[in-house]
Amino acid sequence: MSVQIKTINLEPKRQTFSHIARRFGEDKPASRYLEGTLDIQATENFHYKPLWEPEYWHYDLGKSAVKMADWYKPLDPRQYYYATYNISRSNMNTAVERNFTFVEERGMLAKASSGAIGAIKRGLLPLRHLHWGSNMNMSEICQRGYGTAVTAPCIFSAMDHLGMAQINSRVGLMIDGQTGTSLDEAKQTWLSDPMWQETRKLIEDSFVERDWFHLYTAQVLGVNAVFYNLFYKNADAAWTDAATAVALLTEFQSDWLADETRWSDSVIKTVAAESEENKALISGWAKNWIVRAVVAAKPLSSALLGDNGAAAETAGAAALKKAASLGLAV
Amino acid sequence: MSGTKKLGLRQRYEHLTRGLDWETTYQPMDKVFPYDEFEGIKIKDWSAWEDPFRLTMDSYWKFQAEKERKLYAVLDSFAQNNGQTGISDGRYANVLKLFLTGISPEEYQAHRGFAFTGRHLRGAGARVACQMQSIDELRHIQTQIHTISHFNKYFNGIHDFSKMHDRVWYLSVPKSFFDDARTSGPFEFMIAIGFAFEYVLTNLLFVPFMSGAAYNGDMSTVTFGFSAQSDESRHMTLGIEVIKFLLEQHPDNLPIVQKWVDKWFWRGHRLLGIVAMMMDYMLPKKVMSWKEAWDIYFVEAGGALFQDLARYGLKMPKYHEIATAEAEHVSHQNWCTFYQYTHAANFHTWLPDNEHLDWLSEKYPNTFDKYYRPRFEMWGQMAKEGKRFYNNALVQLCQVCQIPMVYTEPGDPNTICFRETQFNGQRYHFCSDGCSDIFKNEPEKYVQAWLPVQQIFQGNCGGATIPEVLDWYGYKFGEDNFDYVGSPDEKLWNEWHADKIKAAS
Amino acid sequence: MAQLASITLMHNDDARPVIESIIADNPGVKILNMPGAVKLDCDGRITVNRASVEERLGRPWNLQEIHLVLISMAGNLDEDDDTFTLSWRH
Numbered sequence: 001m002s003v004q005i006k007t008i009n010l011e012p013k014r015q016t017f018s019h020i021a022r023r024f025g026e027d028k029p030a031s032r033y034l035e036g037t038l039d040i041q042a043t044e045n046f047h048y049k050p051l052w053e054p055e056y057w058h059y060d061l062g063k064s065a066v067k068m069a070d071w072y073k074p075l076d077p078r079q080y081y082y083a084t085y086n087i088s089r090s091n092m093n094t095a096v097e098r099n100f101t102f103v104e105e106r107g108m109l110a111k112a113s114s115g116a117i118g119a120i121k122r123g124l125l126p127l128r129h130l131h132w133g134s135n136m137n138m139s140e141i142c143q144r145g146y147g148t149a150v151t152a153p154c155i156f157s158a159m160d161h162l163g164m165a166q167i168n169s170r171v172g173l174m175i176d177g178q179t180g181t182s183l184d185e186a187k188q189t190w191l192s193d194p195m196w197q198e199t200r201k202l203i204e205d206s207f208v209e210r211d212w213f214h215l216y217t218a219q220v221l222g223v224n225a226v227f228y229n230l231f232y233k234n235a236d237a238a239w240t241d242a243a244t245a246v247a248l249l250t251e252f253q254s255d256w257l258a259d260e261t262r263w264s265d266s267v268i269k270t271v272a273a274e275s276e277e278n279k280a281l282i283s284g285w286a287k288n289w290i291v292r293a294v295v296a297a298k299p300l301s302s303a304l305l306g307d308n309g310a311a312a313e314t315a316g317a318a319a320l321k322k323a324a325s326l327g328l329a330v
Numbered sequence: 331m332s333g334t335k336k337l338g339l340r341q342r343y344e345h346l347t348r349g350l351d352w353e354t355t356y357q358p359m360d361k362v363f364p365y366d367e368f369e370g371i372k373i374k375d376w377s378a379w380e381d382p383f384r385l386t387m388d389s390y391w392k393f394q395a396e397k398e399r400k401l402y403a404v405l406d407s408f409a410q411n412n413g414q415t416g417i418s419d420g421r422y423a424n425v426l427k428l429f430l431t432g433i434s435p436e437e438y439q440a441h442r443g444f445a446f447t448g449r450h451l452r453g454a455g456a457r458v459a460c461q462m463q464s465i466d467e468l469r470h471i472q473t474q475i476h477t478i479s480h481f482n483k484y485f486n487g488i489h490d491f492s493k494m495h496d497r498v499w500y501l502s503v504p505k506s507f508f509d510d511a512r513t514s515g516p517f518e519f520m521i522a523i524g525f526a527f528e529y530v531l532t533n534l535l536f537v538p539f540m541s542g543a544a545y546n547g548d549m550s551t552v553t554f555g556f557s558a559q560s561d562e563s564r565h566m567t568l569g570i571e572v573i574k575f576l577l578e579q580h581p582d583n584l585p586i587v588q589k590w591v592d593k594w595f596w597r598g599h600r601l602l603g604i605v606a607m608m609m610d611y612m613l614p615k616k617v618m619s620w621k622e623a624w625d626i627y628f629v630e631a632g633g634a635l636f637q638d639l640a641r642y643g644l645k646m647p648k649y650h651e652i653a654t655a656e657a658e659h660v661s662h663q664n665w666c667t668f669y670q671y672t673h674a675a676n677f678h679t680w681l682p683d684n685e686h687l688d689w690l691s692e693k694y695p696n697t698f699d700k701y702y703r704p705r706f707e708m709w710g711q712m713a714k715e716g717k718r719f720y721n722n723a724l725v726q727l728c729q730v731c732q733i734p735m736v737y738t739e740p741g742d743p744n745t746i747c748f749r750e751t752q753f754n755g756q757r758y759h760f761c762s763d764g765c766s767d768i769f770k771n772e773p774e775k776y777v778q779a780w781l782p783v784q785q786i787f788q789g790n791c792g793g794a795t796i797p798e799v800l801d802w803y804g805y806k807f808g809e810d811n812f813d814y815v816g817s818p819d820e821k822l823w824n825e826w827h828a829d830k831i832k833a834a835s
Numbered sequence: 836m837a838q839l840a841s842i843t844l845m846h847n848d849d850a851r852p853v854i855e856s857i858i859a860d861n862p863g864v865k866i867l868n869m870p871g872a873v874k875l876d877c878d879g880r881i882t883v884n885r886a887s888v889e890e891r892l893g894r895p896w897n898l899q900e901i902h903l904v905l906i907s908m909a910g911n912l913d914e915d916d917d918t919f920t921l922s923w924r925h
Contacts, residue, residue, distance in 0.1 A: 010412055012483035013822075018490040018804065035479050036472035039492045040438055045780045047502075047509040052365040058442075058512045082469040083398035090395030093388050132350040136449055139461055143445035148438075155445055155465045162458065163387030166346040173345055178337050180345045187349055204356040339899075339916050383914060385899065393902050533907050537843060537872065544871035552871050556845050559906040567912045617869060626867075631909045634838035638911070638923050 023072075033079035038072050040148050063144055064213035066271055066278045071147030074270040076263050078153075085156045088259075089163070092252050096167060099248040100174070108245040109174055116242035117175060123238055123304040124246065125186035126196055127231060128168040130223070133203035135161035137219045144212040153263055154216075160260070164253050171249050195303045198296035199227070202289075213271065214285050220264035222289030225319035226312070228257050230297055234311050238304035269326040283328040290319045290330070343384035351454035363452045369515040372580035376453030379575055382567035383459075390462065394469070401473060401557050408550040409480045418546040419614035420823030421814050423485040425543075426478050426551065427677040428612075430488045432504045432604060433535070434474040435495040439508035440523055441467035447516045456575075459568045463524075466561040473554045480550065485819050487676040487811075490804035494676055497791070498803045499782035500668075502732045506779060507601050511594075513775075518590050520572045526594035526647075529569035530632050532562060535605050538623040542613045570635075577642035584643050589771065595647030596764035600731040603660045607668070610661035610690065611682065619693035624657040649764045652740050658694055659743060662702040667736045669709065670721035673796070676805060678814035681710050701743045718813070722796070724783050729758045730765035730776055737761050753777060838923040839865075840881040840910035843874040850904035852896075856887035872906055880922035881910065 014021070016030040019039040024030065030038075046057045056062055061071075068074075080088070103109060109117070138158035145151040169183055176182035190196050203223065209215040232253045239246040247254075268286075272279045294316030298309030305311050323330045337345065354362050366373075385393075407413075417423070441464050448460035482488050495501050511522040540555030573591075576583045606620035618626075628650075636646045665679070672679040682690065687706060690698045709719050725734040739745045749760040753773040760766040769776045785791050792802025805811055809818050824831060842857065844850040846868075857875050858864055860882060867874040875881065889896045898919050910921030 010415075013486075014483060014489060017479070017482060017488075017492075019492055032472075032476050032479075036475050040435070040471060040475070041442075042435065042439075042492075042496050042505070044496050045502075045505075045785075047506040047780050048513045048775050048778045050513040051515055051775070052368065052513075058509070082465070082472050083395075083402055086391055086395040086398055089387075089391040093391050096388065128350060129352060132454075135461075136457075139445050139449035139457075139464075142464070143442055143449055151442070151445075152468055155441070155461070155468060158445075158448075158461055159387060159390075159465055162461065163391070165350050166386050166388070169346045169350075173337070178345075183345060183349060187352065191352060201356040204354045204362070207354065207362045208357050339914070382912065385902075389899055393899065397903060537874075537907055538869065541869040541871050556871065556906050559843075560902055560904070563905045563908050564902070566908065570911065630839060631841065634840075634909060634923055637838055 031079065033076070033081050033084070036081040037075070037148050037152060041146070041151070059146060061146055063146065064211050065281055066213045066274075068147075068271060068274050068278075072149045073274070074267040075149050076153050077266050078259065078263055080153060080156060080263075089160070092255055093163075096252050099251055100170065103245050103248055104174065108248075109171075109242060112242035112245065113240060116240045119238050119240065119304060120171065120175065120242060120246065121182055121185060122189055122193065122195075123235070123300065124231070124250075125168060125172045125182060126190040126193075127227075128165040128172075128183075128186065129190045130199065130203060130227060131161040131165035131168065133207070134219060134223055135159075135165065137203075137206055137215055137223075140207075141212050141216050141219070145216075146212075150216075150267060157260060160256055164256065167250070167252055171246075174249075195299040198299065202292055202296045213282070216264075217268065217282055217285040218289040220260075220268065221286045221319055221323055222293040224257065224260060224264065225322060226290060226293035226297055226315045228253065229318065230301060230311055230315040232257055234315060235301075235304060265322070265326055268323075268328070272327045279327065279329065283323075283330055286323045286328050287320075287330045290316055290323065293319070339384050343381060343386060346386050347381070347455070347458055351457075359452070363450055365450050366452050366516055369517050370582070370586055371517045371576060372582055373452070373576075374579055376456070378578070379453050379455040380571055381455045381459065382571040383564050385462065385564070397557050397560065398469075398473075401553055402476075404553040405477055405480070405550050413547075413549060414481055414484050415826045416547050420485075420819055421612065421678070421680060422546045422548065422614050423481055423819060424487070424677040424814070425539075425608045425612045426481050426548075427485070427487040428604060428608060429551075430474060430478045430482075431491045431494045431498070431676060432501055434471045434478075435492065436504050436508045437467050437471040437474065439512055441465070441471065443508075443512050443519050443523060446512075447519055450516050451520075456572070459571075460520075463561075463565050463568060466565065469561065470554075470558045473558065477550045477554045484822060486806065486809045486817070487678070487819075489806075489810075493804040497782075498676060499674065499786075500733075502780065502782050503604070504601055506732050507597055510597070510775070517576065520569075521576075521587060521590040522594040522597075524565065524569040525573045526569075526591060527598050528562065528565045530595065530628070530635070531598045531602055532566075533627045533631065534602055534623050536562060537627070538618050539605060539609055539613075542609065542615070542617045545615050545617050546613055573639065573644070574642070577639070577644060588644060591644065592648040593768050593771070596649055596653070596762075596768065597731060599653040599656075600733060600761075600765070603664050603733070606657070606661035607664040610693075611665040611686075616689065619690075620661045621657045621693060624654065628657075629654060648767070649762075652762075652764070655740060656737070658697045659701070659738065662690075662694075662698065663736050663738070666702070666705060667734060670719060672813055673720060673811050674800065676803070676810045678812065678817050678819060680814045681706055681713065697743065724786065726759055727781050727783050728761035728765050729779060729781070730760060730768050732779065732781060733761055735759065735761055837878045839876040840879060840921040840923055841874060841876045841908060842881055842883070842905070842921065843872055843907040845904045845906060846871055846873050847904065852888050852891035853883060853901060853904060855891055857881065857883055860884055860887050874907075879924050880920065882921075883919040885917045 015028055020030045020034060041059055050058050135158045138154045142151045142154035172182040172186060206215060206218050232250055236243040272282045294312050297312035301307055301311040302309045320330050353359060444460045444464035444467060448457050448464050451457055495505060511519050536555055536559045540552050543555060544552035576587050609620045668675050669679045687703055712719050727734055735746060735748060737747050739747045747762055749763060749766040751758055751766060758769060786799055792798045797807055800807055814820055844854055854873060861877045863877060865876040885896060885898050901919055908921055910923055913920045
């Protein structure tokens with residue numbers, strides 16, 4: 001009689017899902033980012049045309065003029081899936097709480113000059129509406145776009161904009177003694193102050209753009225690269241003696257912009273590199289929206305910085321330079 | 331400046347969220363929101379929307395990050411400890427196969443659908459709630475993939491879940507359900523998924539079933555299940571707010587909403603037949619029967635809900651009594667179907683053993699011994715004689731729910747229920763009055779259905795033979811399909827438990 | 836027919852003080868234990884009081900923390916800083 005010694009077999013039969021193995025090979029496990037992202041949107045055998053847009057399927061390659069052989073090519077360099085996204089934002093938000101407490105305890109805004117408070121009211125608080133508009137655009141791209149690689153980070157971005165609109169609102173509440181009057185004023189400013197109208201027109205025009213990648217380009221290279229770059233990176237002088245307080249209270253926005261840009265630059269670059277046709281389309285869109293954004297931002301930079309629009313021009317030039325570095329012909 | 335005043339939850343939420351939106355003037359509102367009027371729903375005043383939960387993004391990130399840290403700690407330790415070897419029985423893994431191919435992709439559809447309503451409803455409060463639900467639903471599919479990923483390393487049948495969801499015959503049931511909701515207008519989507527599905531029906535899936543996962547030793551699945559449910563309670567609040575809001579806004583909304591409630595209740599009832607089978611047949615250790623769950627979560631909880639909504643004139647969904655009567659049959663009829671078509675399924679089937687049969691007899695005293703036990707005993711006898719019963723015929727599918735015609739007439743469990751109607755000179759078939767009514771209300775929609783059996787006949791599914799079709803589905807023949815007994819899954823499970831099995835014999 | 840307002844919570848250490856305070860504060864509460872979860876039902880109305888939970892927890896507790904342990908509920912929700920109430924009667 002022979003004795004056979006067998007250890008328990010815990011070698012995996014396979015390392016990952018078949019659709020991932022087809023892309024990267026059978027032999028290695030895939031990251032949670034890849035398993036939670038790749039190919040999870042349905043692609044074929046749909047049952048009904050949407051009642052609200054019967055010319056397309058609800059997931060349809062035709063909703064943008066740019067074409068990709070594989071919409072899972074523009075991956076997110078940050079490798080965000082829901083958990084890592086939320087943990088990242090939760091950590092960033094811990095700093096927000098600390099900064100708000102710091103500014104509040106030291107009465108930094110209470111001690112600020114009326115000029116500085118006026119600038120915040122007229123120049124910073126209305127940005128909550130631009131964030132709200134950006135939230136609408138990123139939700140739209142999430143619902144209209146194709147492939148989870150691009151659409152999932154868009155809902156993250158949409159929630160970021162909502163969060164930033166709320167942080168801006170908290171700055172207002174700190175100024176107005178938690179009554180909300182500054183927010184009502186900021187809304188009036190947004191709606192009727194001439195210096196904001198080109199900006200409002202720009203974002204309202206973006207709301208009706210049907211091509212989702214066109215809208216993406218407008219949002220990330222027009223709105224983000226010009227307006228948010230101007231306000232959160234290059235407008236310290238506008239807040240005069242409250243500049244340090246504003247820098248602390250908008251640290252999230254500034255960190256967010258760097259984080260978002262790492263992703264959005266990579267998406268633009270990958271999609272533009274796919275073909276000459278894509279490159280031409282995206283280049284045209286980028287140029288148009290950057291130029292429009294500069295025109296809209298000039299009265300803001302003139303009024304807030306007294307620079308005759310120079311900071312807006314600088315932000316626009318930087319956006320164009322960046323676009324060129326991403327392979328666009330601008 | 332009195333910056334130290336602390337705001338209450340409600341006021342704080344309102345300040346931070348309300349008033350962010352504005353009436354556009356450079357573009358007409360109807361062009362910015364092109365989809366929210368064609369359904370005929372009348373909204374007089376969006377500001378009357380009550381925010382169902384008042385979560386600002388700072389709290390959202392904080393709580394969700396904490397939930398995720400806990401969940402992934404459990405997933406990591408489950409994998410490190412090879413928790414898959416500690417589940418109650420190898421058969422258990424088959425519920426996860428149904429979950430990942432049939433349910434998780436619908437979480438994804440909900441994610442994109444709520445992004446749609448989160449952009450296109452005109453009221454800002456409703457949009458914010460929808461966006462939170464959208465990102466939550468993305469959480470759900472991702473945590474489900476991450477949980478079941480570990481099982482995929484050892485068990486067959488789920489390795490190609492996305493392709494299977496797009497192609498496999500019975501998975502067109504959940505897919506067409508959500509395609510139907512996604513392609514409806516934004517208000518119908520909210521009633522379909524937000525109200526009928528989330529509020530009235532998902533408890534049946536996520537509470538007793540997940541409790542069953544815990545009972546069967548799958549700590550990873552119960553953790554994602556209950557963690558997902560903690561989002562679900564927010565979603566339920568949104569669902570009930572939506573329906574109240576629509577009914578309060580205009581009396582003309584009532585008949586539209588009632589029609590949607592009727593439709594989506596029936597479609598949801600049909601869809602959940604899969605869960606009924608998971609609970610009654612596929613969990614090796616059972617927490618409660620489908621019938622018991624139905625009584626708690628539909629008869630009792632749904633009853634209380636509709637009693638509350640009666641003040642708006644809303645009635646219980648049409649055919650709810652039939653659905654309740656069917657709760658004594660549906661799990662048995664579904665499992666019988668999959669048993670006969672085990673060669674075409676991506677999970678394994680088995681005949682209930684004697685102990686299981688006795689449990690079913692006890693839980694279903696009105697129906698099981700009379701209609702179903704004899705069938706299982708006969709199939710058991712046939713299998714013993716080497717004549718295991720397979721059904722090789724391609725069956726007719728209901729044009730609406732896409733389930734094979736296997737359900738019986740209300741009140742007559744010996745007769746298969748067939749309904750049919752003509753539209754544009756074509757004949758269409760249905761499994762029930764519920765499905766037939768749905769078709770008659772929107773025939774132009776349902777004639778479009780991608781019916782798997784018809785598609786096979788038309789040559790669109792990889793070939794004319796069963797092995798060709800299964801290959802096109804992404805199955806590995808002989809590994810992913812057929813009975814559990816004799817499967818590679820069983821072989822591996824038995825290797826893990828060789829010591830125990832030896833000791834017992 | 837009874838209209839049950841209901842809360843289902845995870846059965847773990849974080850939820851225990853919440854479960855206990857619901858049982859203490861809602862006379863006639865019906866308890867259904869399931870593996871991993873507990874369902875608490877009350878005719879018409881069921882309330883979670885922040886102060887009650889804090890008493891058991893020995894630290895300040897934000898009512899929104901209930902979302903970390905909540906599995907399901909039934910009833911119309913009314914939530915403010917001090918109470919979390921589900922009810923069917925108006």
